[in-house]
Amino acid sequence: MTTNHGMPISDDHNSLKSGARGPVLLEDFVLREKIFHFDHERIPERVVHARGAAAHGVFELTDSLADFTTAQVLSDTSLQTPVFVRFSTVAGNRGSFDLARDVRGFSVKMYTPEGNWDLVGNNIPLFFIQDAIKFPDLAHAVKEEPDRGFPQAQSAHDTFWDWIACTPEAMHMVMWQMSDRTIPRSYRMMQGFGVHSFRLVNAEGVSTFVKFHWTPLLNMQSVVWDEAIKINGADPDYHRRDLYTSIADGEHPVWELGVQLFTEEEAAEFDFDHLDSTKLIPEEVVPLRVVGRLTLNRNPANVFAETEQVAFCTQNLVPGIDFSDDPLLHGRNFSYLDTQLKRLGSPNFHQLPINAPRCPFANMQRDGHMQMHPQATRVAYTPSLIDPSGPREDPVAGFRTFPAVVQGLKTRERSATFSDHYSQARQFFFSQTEPEQDHIVAALIFELSKVELPLIRSTMLGHLATIDAALGQRVAEGLGHTAPIVPATPAVEPRTDLKPSPKLSILANGPPGMVGRLVGMLVTDGASSVIVGALIEATVAAGASPKIVCPRVGGVTLDDGSHLCGDFQLAGGPSVLFDTVAVIASEAGTTALLGEAAAVSWVHDAFHHLKVIASTDEAEPLLAVAGVAADAGIVALAGAEDPVAYVTLAGQGRIWAREPTVRTVY
Numbered sequence: 001m002t003t004n005h006g007m008p009i010s011d012d013h014n015s016l017k018s019g020a021r022g023p024v025l026l027e028d029f030v031l032r033e034k035i036f037h038f039d040h041e042r043i044p045e046r047v048v049h050a051r052g053a054a055a056h057g058v059f060e061l062t063d064s065l066a067d068f069t070t071a072q073v074l075s076d077t078s079l080q081t082p083v084f085v086r087f088s089t090v091a092g093n094r095g096s097f098d099l100a101r102d103v104r105g106f107s108v109k110m111y112t113p114e115g116n117w118d119l120v121g122n123n124i125p126l127f128f129i130q131d132a133i134k135f136p137d138l139a140h141a142v143k144e145e146p147d148r149g150f151p152q153a154q155s156a157h158d159t160f161w162d163w164i165a166c167t168p169e170a171m172h173m174v175m176w177q178m179s180d181r182t183i184p185r186s187y188r189m190m191q192g193f194g195v196h197s198f199r200l201v202n203a204e205g206v207s208t209f210v211k212f213h214w215t216p217l218l219n220m221q222s223v224v225w226d227e228a229i230k231i232n233g234a235d236p237d238y239h240r241r242d243l244y245t246s247i248a249d250g251e252h253p254v255w256e257l258g259v260q261l262f263t264e265e266e267a268a269e270f271d272f273d274h275l276d277s278t279k280l281i282p283e284e285v286v287p288l289r290v291v292g293r294l295t296l297n298r299n300p301a302n303v304f305a306e307t308e309q310v311a312f313c314t315q316n317l318v319p320g321i322d323f324s325d326d327p328l329l330h331g332r333n334f335s336y337l338d339t340q341l342k343r344l345g346s347p348n349f350h351q352l353p354i355n356a357p358r359c360p361f362a363n364m365q366r367d368g369h370m371q372m373h374p375q376a377t378r379v380a381y382t383p384s385l386i387d388p389s390g391p392r393e394d395p396v397a398g399f400r401t402f403p404a405v406v407q408g409l410k411t412r413e414r415s416a417t418f419s420d421h422y423s424q425a426r427q428f429f430f431s432q433t434e435p436e437q438d439h440i441v442a443a444l445i446f447e448l449s450k451v452e453l454p455l456i457r458s459t460m461l462g463h464l465a466t467i468d469a470a471l472g473q474r475v476a477e478g479l480g481h482t483a484p485i486v487p488a489t490p491a492v493e494p495r496t497d498l499k500p501s502p503k504l505s506i507l508a509n510g511p512p513g514m515v516g517r518l519v520g521m522l523v524t525d526g527a528s529s530v531i532v533g534a535l536i537e538a539t540v541a542a543g544a545s546p547k548i549v550c551p552r553v554g555g556v557t558l559d560d561g562s563h564l565c566g567d568f569q570l571a572g573g574p575s576v577l578f579d580t581v582a583v584i585a586s587e588a589g590t591t592a593l594l595g596e597a598a599a600v601s602w603v604h605d606a607f608h609h610l611k612v613i614a615s616t617d618e619a620e621p622l623l624a625v626a627g628v629a630a631d632a633g634i635v636a637l638a639g640a641e642d643p644v645a646y647v648t649l650a651g652q653g654r655i656w657a658r659e660p661t662v663r664t665v666y
């Protein structure tokens with residue numbers, strides 16, 4: 001062990017004192033250096049997206065887009081492009097909880113042979129605002145209220161809904177934000193989107209517009225709201241732990257990269273302006289072409305050095321990819337570079353290993369704080385006769401902006417083509433299945449019930465009624481709002497109904513399946529070893545992980561005398577942590593569980609969170625006390641074949657038909 005200047009340290013545990021019981025001496029430079037460095041360990045957290053988790057991986061192109069772009073990463077199928085991906089919540093501070101109802105960030109840094117390409121997206125394909133100049137207002141509205149410093153990581157408060165109520169362009173995003181998309185089960189089970197239109201430019205200089213989508217192979221899945229609230233208490237790191245553990249266990253999450261390609265002429269035919277980031281292009285209008293796979297296969301070795309210091313910049317493009325004229329994107333291109341200087345403290349942040357390109361990079365930029373690449377050259381400029389050998393531009397391979405024709409008066413004006421704020425919001429609502437619509441209604445009721453000022457509530461009801469009169473009525477009913485609703489006045493008449501897009505639903509796009517899911521097994525002493533064994537086998541065969549929950553974490557003794565170790569002690573392993581649950585209890589074990597509040601709520605919560613529940617006959621009294629009523633999701637574990645049937649059923653997802661029996665659906 002040495003000081004930071006390389007001097008060997010003889011004692012790192014005792015400061016230099018005048019006598020063993022005497023005062024500490026200022027002379028102690030070993031102490032001072034250690035404390036000094038500690039005092040400066042923290043850097044400013046991200047102003048938004050402060051809380052995140054990240055992983056390394058690889059992007060492989062499976063279908064070349066060489067006809068559309070010269071970018072090697074999108075045209076050379078032999079490339080294995082290293083990537084670093086960071087997921088995040090938006091509003092909460094770095095120490096906040098994972099299951100906030102919030103948009104999730106999905107940032108991908110690809111270390112391509114032509115430089116870093118950062119695709120800084122979200123798990124929602126559109127955004128709250130159309131112009132970057134409004135972003136500070138959005139962030140200020142959703143973050144803690146400045147005069148009180150709370151609430152943390154929540155949109156359910158006055159200032160957020162005040163701002164939303166005054167911002168009709170946010171209505172489409174708000175519908176997504178109130179949907180199950182914002183309470184994902186796992187980072188591995190959500191989509192990602194580049195949001196903006198970008199351009200691809202090919203060797204002939206022809207440009208095609210493109211939108212980027214990441215689709216998880218594990219399918220999408222969300223938790224239910226009451227579960228989210230409880231997970232935040234039981235395991236605030238639920239998403240971080242899930243990502244870390246799955247990668248550590250070799251279950252590498254995979255997403256497909258899909259692109260929507262369209263020309264300027266096709267864009268002119270859309271019902272909306274593709275430069276408006278509050279709109280999406282339905283897949284039914286421009287189908288998705290799957291062109292590659294992203295696999296995350298390595299956890300960061302040091303979270304500060306990698307997850308915290310990674311600096312995504314939307315401006316980081318590679319030749320063959322270019323910006324569209326989306327005004328939100330242009331503002332972002334300033335903001336990300338600027339914020340990294342604040343966060344990382346030096347214009348040389350690109351030299352940090354996590355940010356540095358993996359290809360050679362060189363120019364005449366010099367010096368600055370924390371310069372790691374001192375160039376031993378006399379000449380730090382071009383042109384030069386003294387040394388003509390330094391880095392020079394490459395007019396052929398270098399990045400060239402697509403020469404789009406731009407003309408117009410300088411004006412602070414929003415295009416009239418950006419004015420329809422309600423049609424796609426309505427389209428999203430009607431593209432959802434019934435339970436998903438119910439959840440949007442419930443989320444709006446929850447959020448608006450936290451709003452203290454009645455004017456904000458009534459204004460929001462007006463917007464909702466403009467999206468759909470019945471939606472406004474349902475939320476009003478749930479709030480107990482009896483006054484007439486005055487619909488908002490749209491800037492343009494809502495267009496005729498857009499066709500629903502089933503691709504926008506989570507539930508309509510396939511059952512979740514069991515791969516990557518957790519089966520919680522509550523097991524007592526004397527439980528059937530045959531059932532336990534068969535259940536573990538069926539779970540693993542389906543690609544899921546069994547988690548054993550016991551009254552004591554040391555484990556239980558099964559009916560054949562064998563010992564089963566616990567993964568969780570009952571109170572530390574509530575059922576919200578699992579996708580589906582089973583109770584394998586003996587008669588005596590059940591009697592003991594009846595005296596454990598944690599056991600009763602374990603089963604009660606699983607039932608009310610609409611989970612498939614399996615149980616042995618002996619556990620019946622516990623189910624009865626927990627209020628479990630027989631339905632299609634309650635499965636008996638009597639014989640050794642039952643576990644397979646149970647796991648198959650659980651792979652279909654939750655029992656949505658149960659929902660109206662356990663809570664009021666407005």
Ligand code: HDD
Pocket residue numbers: 046047048049052086087088104105106107120121122126127131132133135136194195196277310311312328331332335336339340
């Ligand atoms: Fe942003 C971070 C996504 C609009 C300004 N943003 C940030 C991150 C994601 C997004 C995923 C976290 C990056 C990371 O993991 O380090 N932001 C989006 C999306 C947007 C968007 C999908 C709209 C389509 N953002 C947006 C606007 C502005 C910003 C309009 C400012 C004008 N965003 C920032 C920022 C952050 C950031 C302040 C905070 C930390 C950082 O950049 O590196 O610059």
